[in-house]
Amino acid sequence: MPVLIRSLVDAVGSAHVREGAACAAFAIDGRAPRAAVFPASPDELAAVMRVAAAARVPVVPWGGGTEMLVGAPPPADALVVGTGRLTAVLEHEPGDLTATVEAGLTMEALQAALGVRGQWVPLDPPAPARSTLGGVLATNRSGPRRQLYGTARDLVLGLRVVTADGELVRAGGRVVKNVAGYDLAKLYLGSRGTLGIIVEATVKLRPRPEAEAACWGSFATLADAARAAAALAGGELGPTALELLDGGGAAVTGRAAAVPVPAEPAVLVTFDGLGTTVAWQQAAAARELGAAGASAVARLDAPATRRALEAVREIRTLIPGMVAVARAGVLPSDLVTYLGEVAAAAAEAGLGLAVAAHAGQGLATLAFASDHPAVDATAGALARCRAAARARGGHLALEAASIGVREACPTWDPPGPAGELMRAVKARLDPAGLLNPGRFVGGI
Amino acid sequence: MTTLAPADRSRLRRALGELVGPDGVLTEPAELLVYESDGLTIFRATADAVVFPRSTAEVAACVALANREGLPFVARGAGTGLAGGCLPTEGGIVIALTRMNRILEVDYTNQLAVVEPGLVNLHLSQALGPAGFYYAPDPSSQLACTLGGNVANNSGGPHTLKYGVTTNHVLGLEVVLPDGEVVWLGGKVRDPQGYDLVGLFVGSEGTFGIATKIVVRIVRRPPAVKTLLAVFDQVDQASRTVAAITARGLTPAALEMIDRITIQAVEDAFHAGYPRDAAAALLIELDGLAAGLDEEADRVVAACRENGAREVRVARDERERQLLWKGRKAAFGAYGRVSPAYFVMDGVIPRTRLPEVLRRIETIVAAHGLRVGNVFHAGDGNLHPNILYDPRRPGEEGRVLAAGAEIMKACVEVGGSISGEHGIGLEKRDFMPWIFSEADLATMAAVKAVFNPTGRCNPGKVFPTRKSCAPGELAYQPHPLEASGAIQRL
Numbered sequence: 001m002p003v004l005i006r007s008l009v010d011a012v013g014s015a016h017v018r019e020g021a022a023c024a025a026f027a028i029d030g031r032a033p034r035a036a037v038f039p040a041s042p043d044e045l046a047a048v049m050r051v052a053a054a055a056r057v058p059v060v061p062w063g064g065g066t067e068m069l070v071g072a073p074p075p076a077d078a079l080v081v082g083t084g085r086l087t088a089v090l091e092h093e094p095g096d097l098t099a100t101v102e103a104g105l106t107m108e109a110l111q112a113a114l115g116v117r118g119q120w121v122p123l124d125p126p127a128p129a130r131s132t133l134g135g136v137l138a139t140n141r142s143g144p145r146r147q148l149y150g151t152a153r154d155l156v157l158g159l160r161v162v163t164a165d166g167e168l169v170r171a172g173g174r175v176v177k178n179v180a181g182y183d184l185a186k187l188y189l190g191s192r193g194t195l196g197i198i199v200e201a202t203v204k205l206r207p208r209p210e211a212e213a214a215c216w217g218s219f220a221t222l223a224d225a226a227r228a229a230a231a232l233a234g235g236e237l238g239p240t241a242l243e244l245l246d247g248g249g250a251a252v253t254g255r256a257a258a259v260p261v262p263a264e265p266a267v268l269v270t271f272d273g274l275g276t277t278v279a280w281q282q283a284a285a286a287r288e289l290g291a292a293g294a295s296a297v298a299r300l301d302a303p304a305t306r307r308a309l310e311a312v313r314e315i316r317t318l319i320p321g322m323v324a325v326a327r328a329g330v331l332p333s334d335l336v337t338y339l340g341e342v343a344a345a346a347a348e349a350g351l352g353l354a355v356a357a358h359a360g361q362g363l364a365t366l367a368f369a370s371d372h373p374a375v376d377a378t379a380g381a382l383a384r385c386r387a388a389a390r391a392r393g394g395h396l397a398l399e400a401a402s403i404g405v406r407e408a409c410p411t412w413d414p415p416g417p418a419g420e421l422m423r424a425v426k427a428r429l430d431p432a433g434l435l436n437p438g439r440f441v442g443g444i
Numbered sequence: 445m446t447t448l449a450p451a452d453r454s455r456l457r458r459a460l461g462e463l464v465g466p467d468g469v470l471t472e473p474a475e476l477l478v479y480e481s482d483g484l485t486i487f488r489a490t491a492d493a494v495v496f497p498r499s500t501a502e503v504a505a506c507v508a509l510a511n512r513e514g515l516p517f518v519a520r521g522a523g524t525g526l527a528g529g530c531l532p533t534e535g536g537i538v539i540a541l542t543r544m545n546r547i548l549e550v551d552y553t554n555q556l557a558v559v560e561p562g563l564v565n566l567h568l569s570q571a572l573g574p575a576g577f578y579y580a581p582d583p584s585s586q587l588a589c590t591l592g593g594n595v596a597n598n599s600g601g602p603h604t605l606k607y608g609v610t611t612n613h614v615l616g617l618e619v620v621l622p623d624g625e626v627v628w629l630g631g632k633v634r635d636p637q638g639y640d641l642v643g644l645f646v647g648s649e650g651t652f653g654i655a656t657k658i659v660v661r662i663v664r665r666p667p668a669v670k671t672l673l674a675v676f677d678q679v680d681q682a683s684r685t686v687a688a689i690t691a692r693g694l695t696p697a698a699l700e701m702i703d704r705i706t707i708q709a710v711e712d713a714f715h716a717g718y719p720r721d722a723a724a725a726l727l728i729e730l731d732g733l734a735a736g737l738d739e740e741a742d743r744v745v746a747a748c749r750e751n752g753a754r755e756v757r758v759a760r761d762e763r764e765r766q767l768l769w770k771g772r773k774a775a776f777g778a779y780g781r782v783s784p785a786y787f788v789m790d791g792v793i794p795r796t797r798l799p800e801v802l803r804r805i806e807t808i809v810a811a812h813g814l815r816v817g818n819v820f821h822a823g824d825g826n827l828h829p830n831i832l833y834d835p836r837r838p839g840e841e842g843r844v845l846a847a848g849a850e851i852m853k854a855c856v857e858v859g860g861s862i863s864g865e866h867g868i869g870l871e872k873r874d875f876m877p878w879i880f881s882e883a884d885l886a887t888m889a890a891v892k893a894v895f896n897p898t899g900r901c902n903p904g905k906v907f908p909t910r911k912s913c914a915p916g917e918l919a920y921q922p923h924p925l926e927a928s929g930a931i932q933r934l
Binding site for chain 1 (some may be wrong): 551552553554555597598600604608609611612627628629631632633634635636637638639640641642643644646647648664666667687690691693695732733735736739740792793794795796821824825826859860861862863864865866867868872876879880881883884885887888890891892893894895906
């Protein structure tokens with residue numbers, strides 16, 4: 001048995017080291033890992049990292065595996081380190097509205113555990129049945145409810161991380177206000193495993209809302225819908241989610257959510273909280289949407305609201321013939337003109353398009369589809385969408401695309417002036433370049 | 445400590461004057477006195493020069509000059525900090541940002557503003573007021589403290605319970621790095637790609653460089669507000685109520701606790717309407733849409749009464765509301781009526797441990813022969829025990845610092861932290877090993893080395909000292925006239 005494998009077996013036991021055909025499922029872009037390892041605890045994961053560091057083997061952290069096709073392919077013969085056995089709920093103190101859990105818990109399992117005491121962590125990223133908390137934090141994934149609740153950087157109080165040389169370090173703490181030392185948690189969040197592997201997180205909780213309701217306003221044009229969304233964003237209603245959908249997006253999400261709405265550009269505005277307040281908010285939103293020229297306004301009860309938000313969140317999975325999904329960011333006020341350019345780019349490339357945007361944040365998920373996928377046409381459309389976003393001071397990243405498209409169109413924008421600092425941070429924290437090398441911004 | 449000979453000081457004055465104008469430099473000892481300490485007056489340190497740049501380019505030039513001369517430098521806002529964070533403990537140049545105080549841009553549609561670091565926190569909210577917007581993080585010193593200082597400390601305030609602290613409201617920063625280079629981190633558009641260097645910079649206590657432009661999130665003023673004062677005959681009842689409110693799923697905008705000593709000082713000074721005989725009071729604010737606010741208030745009142753509140757008052761109008769808040773926000777100033785000096789502490793604990801920790805604080809302080817006044821953000825477990833003392837009594841300062849250290853230990857022991865919002869600065873660097881391992885601190889040091897490899901940018905802060913430069917060595921030295929009794933500190 002090669003030395004590396006023997007060391008890994010010593011660290012986690014032979015039952016939790018997979019090689020060859022047994023780890024074929026962990027291949028990325030046709031590159032199979034050397035082995036896939038599944039430690040049982042943060043300490044075991046640190047031991048695995050020490051083995052990898054000693055052997056100078058690159059490591060690919062693996063949570064639920066839902067984001068592995070983002071970025072350039074990993075190096076050949078890397079070691080996949082799976083976090084799926086790190087599932088302990090270490091502490092849940094309802095009176096403090098905090099919980100400390102291990103990173104391998106799926107979002108669904110985490111929310112179920114917290115739900116026992118009527119609480120939840122207000123993060124609603126895609127694929128909750130498979131994605132893990134650690135993966136969600138490492139990729140900074142969020143969902144429509146970020147409009148009210150924020151994202152990982154607003155909800156994480158502390159992390160434990162395995163460093164590139166296999167040490168366990170702590171960032172932040174367990175209490176809701178804490179400025180002791182540098183806020184290193186912010187560095188690890190969204191770093192996609194390139195600075196350390198998240199093994200434990202302390203998160204802020206909220207009580208499960210008592211009531212939820214929504215309005216779905218349909219409009220003749222995307223511009224009309226965007227204006228209505230902007231008015232809601234700038235008003236006093238305080239929505240939980242505020243989604244702008246183009247005709248394509250409205251069609252697929254309405255169908256998936258089993259909500260009877262036309263396949264027209266739409267605004268989905270949702271509310272949660274006290275029953276009295278939510279009822280008032282829904283009525284006020286319906287009035288505003290009508291006044292803004294909606295051709296139809298559907299009122300959604302709690303179950304329909306949840307289904308609608310789930311469909312919007314999972315829009316990537318709803319597009320038949322999907323060839324690429326990108327995420328663009330611009331100023332909210334630039335959204336409608338930007339989306340017009342996106343539509344033009346898709347049409348010119350002969351691609352179908354579905355859009356769901358967080359209207360109050362200026363962030364849009366762009367899903368492109370085709371019956372006859374052609375790499376050049378897709379890459380060309382993406383390049384135009386990227387240029388249009390950057391011309392407005394924004395950004396665009398690929399969230400899902402074949403390796404062919406990713407070779408023709410980089411996943412990330414060029415890094416910009418802060419890129420040097422980012423590379424310097426990477427060089428300090430992972431000098432041997434072992435953690436998920438080559439997959440991130442700026443070639444990190 | 446000043447390090448330069450007079451001839452070098454003159455040379456420095458001329459060189460800095462060429463960068464910022466002759467009226468932008470102070471080097472005379474009498475002029476430098478004001479900049480010897482921040483709000484935590486127990487520590488003093490003298491700079492070689494204080495300089496007042498008016499632009500990013502001038503800040504960068506000052507930093508470049510400091511590097512050429514091998515001088516340390518530290519940024520300063522209003523000097524209201526409470527951890528000694530802007531003290532020039534190794535001499536050098538204090539770069540005061542107070543002349544860079546403009547609002548550069550306000551974008552109500554996209555709910556952001558771009559401001560200079562010397563802008564006073566409250567002035568920003570006041571400027572946004574006519575349009576119905578404000579800047580949410582509201583430190584109690586917001587009448588004086590600056591946005592740049594807020595960024596350095598990741599400042600909080602009473603309303604951060606609901607709305608988040610400074611880092612949740614900063615989208616981008618233009619930064620002069622410690623080597624003099626200017627770089628933008630983040631910007632106006634959400635979710636910039638790559639590492640969250642903005643989030644890393646906020647709270648780095650001036651050790652990663654100097655923010656010269658800040659892009660902040662601005663938000664609509666909530667349409668309705670209800671402010672309540674709950675009065676208790678026992679501190680325990682008040683502290684149990686805090687967790688009870690949280691456990692009921694209520695999210696007040698603010699939840700502050702004030703104890704008897706503080707109430708009496710506040711009433712003497714401001715007549716805010718607090719009951720002088722209460723053991724403790726909770727100032728609770730709810731905000732949001734009017735629909736449902738009464739229901740929320742009813743639930744809060746129920747939680748208070750269930751835990752023994754003898755009275756719950758609701759402010760009837762904006763004037764009464766402002767008066768209740770004045771009592772809270774000016775509490776520190778009111779202590780002057782009951783004590784010649786006070787030492788402001790800052791610790792955080794889980795809310796559920798509030799009753800036991802407050803009792804421990806009483807015990808610790810009494811054991812050192814001192815008194816304590818508590819006024820703090822009970823809603824997020826962020827304690828501010830204010831140890832009342834007389835600096836003229838020999839040995840008293842030492843007992844204050846000892847009591848303070850024991851209180852910090854108590855916070856750590858229940859799973860809390862050694863700073864909720866004031867920062868580590870100078871005051872608490874040697875407590876860092878209580879909550880961080882060697883490996884934790886080494887990681888922070890590695891990141892710091894990326895930004896500040898020479899260590900010249902705000903040296904002596906945040907990290908524990910190897911050689912023991914105990915805080916007492918920089919403790920207050922009375923002026924000879926004061927020591928003789930000829931003059932008195934207010």
